Amino acid sequence: MNTADLGLPVDVPSTALFTDQYELTMLQAALKAGTAERRSVFEVFTRRLPEGRRYGVVAGTGRVLDAVENFRFDADVLAFLRERNIVDEETLAWLADYRFGGDVWGYPEGEVYFPGSPVMRVEGTFAECVLLETVILSILNHDSAIAAAASRMASAAGERPLIEMGARRTHELAAVAASRAAYVGGFATTSDLAAGFRYGIPTVGTSAHAFTLLHDHERDAFRAQVETLGRGTTLLVDTYDVAEAVRTAVEVAGPELGAVRIDSGDLLLVAHRVRQQLDELGATNTRIVVTSDLDEYAIASLAAAPVDAYGVGTQLVTGSGHPTCSMVYKLVARAESGDPKAPLVPVAKKSSGGKASVGGRKWAARRLDEDGVAEAEVVGTGPVPTELADRQLLVELIKGGDVVAREPLDVPRDRHIAARANLPLSATQLSRGEPVLPTEYVTGPSGS
Numbered sequence: 001m002n003t004a005d006l007g008l009p010v011d012v013p014s015t016a017l018f019t020d021q022y023e024l025t026m027l028q029a030a031l032k033a034g035t036a037e038r039r040s041v042f043e044v045f046t047r048r049l050p051e052g053r054r055y056g057v058v059a060g061t062g063r064v065l066d067a068v069e070n071f072r073f074d075a076d077v078l079a080f081l082r083e084r085n086i087v088d089e090e091t092l093a094w095l096a097d098y099r100f101g102g103d104v105w106g107y108p109e110g111e112v113y114f115p116g117s118p119v120m121r122v123e124g125t126f127a128e129c130v131l132l133e134t135v136i137l138s139i140l141n142h143d144s145a146i147a148a149a150a151s152r153m154a155s156a157a158g159e160r161p162l163i164e165m166g167a168r169r170t171h172e173l174a175a176v177a178a179s180r181a182a183y184v185g186g187f188a189t190t191s192d193l194a195a196g197f198r199y200g201i202p203t204v205g206t207s208a209h210a211f212t213l214l215h216d217h218e219r220d221a222f223r224a225q226v227e228t229l230g231r232g233t234t235l236l237v238d239t240y241d242v243a244e245a246v247r248t249a250v251e252v253a254g255p256e257l258g259a260v261r262i263d264s265g266d267l268l269l270v271a272h273r274v275r276q277q278l279d280e281l282g283a284t285n286t287r288i289v290v291t292s293d294l295d296e297y298a299i300a301s302l303a304a305a306p307v308d309a310y311g312v313g314t315q316l317v318t319g320s321g322h323p324t325c326s327m328v329y330k331l332v333a334r335a336e337s338g339d340p341k342a343p344l345v346p347v348a349k350k351s352s353g354g355k356a357s358v359g360g361r362k363w364a365a366r367r368l369d370e371d372g373v374a375e376a377e378v379v380g381t382g383p384v385p386t387e388l389a390d391r392q393l394l395v396e397l398i399k400g401g402d403v404v405a406r407e408p409l410d411v412p413r414d415r416h417i418a419a420r421a422n423l424p425l426s427a428t429q430l431s432r433g434e435p436v437l438p439t440e441y442v443t444g445p446s447g448s
Contacts (some may be wrong), residue, residue, distance in 0.1 A: 003245070015067040016098075019134040021086060027127055028091040036127035036361065039335040041344065041361045044106075044120040044140060046113075050148075050322035052432030055423060057151050057179040058119055058414060060143030065403045067135045068100050072321050097328040100128050104398035107364070108405075110147075110184050110412030111393065112419045115375045116439040118362040119144075121394065129209050133329040139329050142174065143181040145319035150185025150295070151420060152320065153312060161188035161309045163204055164195075166317035178317040179294055180411065184412045187312075199409055207262075212239040222252040232258035234289060237274070238265065246274055250281045259287040259308070267292060272401040275306035295320050330357045334339035346381070358441065365391040366422075366437075374422050377437045382444020 030036035049056055073081075073095040081087055081095070087132045102124020108163035113119050120136065122129045153162060164182040167175035172194075179187075179195035179300070189202045207225055215221040222235055229252045237245035237260045249257055262270055267290050278286050287308035302310075307325035315321075330349065335342040346359030360381035365388035369375040378388060420427065428435040 014074060014077060015070045015129070015135055016073050016131075017069070017080070018094075018138060019131065023131050023133055024081070024091065024095075025089050026130055027094070028087045030126055030130075031094060033092060034338065036038075037125045037338040038315050039233065039340065039342065039344065040124065040126040040129050040331060041333040042122040042129050042133070042329055043118045043332050043362060044119055044136060044329050045116055046325050046327045048115050048326070049435055050145075050319075050325070052193075053148065053322070054153075054427045054429065054433055054436040055112045055114065055148075055420075056117075056325060057144055057147040057185055058107045058109055058111045058113055058140075059147030059184045059412070060139040060177070061106060061120075061397065062406065062409070063139045063143065063177065063180070064104075064120070064136055065397060065406060067139060068104070068132060071098070071100060071132065071135070071402060073098050080382045088414070094127070098128070098131070099401060100124065100132065100398070101401035102128055102398070103396070103400065105394040106397050108257075108395050108412065108415060108416035109407075110419065112416070112423065114435045114437050114439050116358070116379050116441070117377055118364050118379060118394065120397075121361065122329075123361075126331075137327055137329050139177075141324045143177055144304075144325045144327070145323055146178045146181035146317065147185035147416070148325070149316055149320035149322070150182040150187050151202070151416065152296040152428075152430065153294075153299055153310075153316065154186025155420070156303070156430065157186075157310055158295045158303070160307065162186065163189050163191065163289075163309060163311040164313075164316060165191040165311045166313035167192040167194075169314040170317040175317065180409065182316055184416055186413070186416065187316075191311075201409070206234045207236055209236060209239050209263075212236060216244060217255060219248050219252060221426075222249055226253045231256040234259040234261050234287075236261045236263065238263050238270075242270060242274065243277060246277050247281065250278070250286070252285045255282040255286070256284055257286045260291050261289040261291060261311075263291045265292075267298075267307075268302055270301070271305040271307050280338050300430055332357065332359050333361050364391075364393040366393060367391065367440075368422075371426055372422075374437055375424075377439045378442060379439060380442030380444060382442075385442070 018395035037316055078092055094136055104122050164179050164187045175192055176195045179190040180199050181191045183201050189204045191205045195201050212218055212221040225233055235249045271288055289309045290307050291311035294312045299310055333344040333346050336345055348359030349357045362379050363384050365378045366374050367376045424436050
């Protein structure tokens, strides 16, 4: 069974209503004005990274491809739009036949990005492209925020594995997307079975404090778990007294005990004490897993502790303080008329308050220094300079309405590890700072 082809239930029968009403009212007005069929180029980018972040992480691309494929106005959706009088009958008739037939280019999933990076470029008629704004931004803003937090946590954890366990701290469907994004960002496993089912992410899980409290004695709970799950299981040792629990755990499971989990207290101090106790009891191979509202800073503070793995929940699924990337979807070029051969004209929003945009269809490339380390994100219009031709970042994702770039989830995960390793060393510093790469703009003809 190919689990990537399976979906989870949602409250509407397609992704077409994962949108804002003004997308449809713009469509209706453009149809009336005769401008709906003008060839257009939209780009997704962010004007700035979240405060203090050194780089962003592209995540959710695969989900965007699924969403675009499933963007269909079926009978029930059309009936809803008609009953609410959201658009007129002419627009409803147009929507009934809607299929995105354009092209989408973008940074491959797992790649890093910076302010101004054209993370995704959507090309087609104005009508077919404008409808996708909200669903594309919804996915990319959420997933990229989670992946960026995951990446920082993975950097702090080093070679120690990270467990995603935030399903109880967010919306049930967002939890699945968050688990996927965390895996792209460097997490090894998830506790969320829906994420494992949908995306093939390895799943883990043993027991909570409730299981220990259910039994008359802690020893009874440990014995029941070991008899059921084997000596390699992970026993939760902080329900009552940690030292007594560790002693009991080794007595029940023997030195073959797989791991103990610590979920409270001074984790640095307790981890050292537990490691010493386990070694004295002969359980030298028993691992220590720590949880308890961890973020990248807490993980970094435990670098010298005898910890083998981290479980992270709340801080991960909320982007560790930055739950969105503030990406926007802007029209950057459009044809002079509805003629498919009409040339493209650059367009841009001129605004005060830092909300201006740069017109023209963009390309992007990453310039390297003499040691092969990235030194600048170069964004431009027109011809790509020869020296950057083999460093271009955008890849084709959808061609003529057909998805051409699906890939197993391990591919963007490995891609991100390589992309992060190619950045200057300061990229992994947790201290606040400016983006690790500057964005340079090269202006030329916008292209046709």
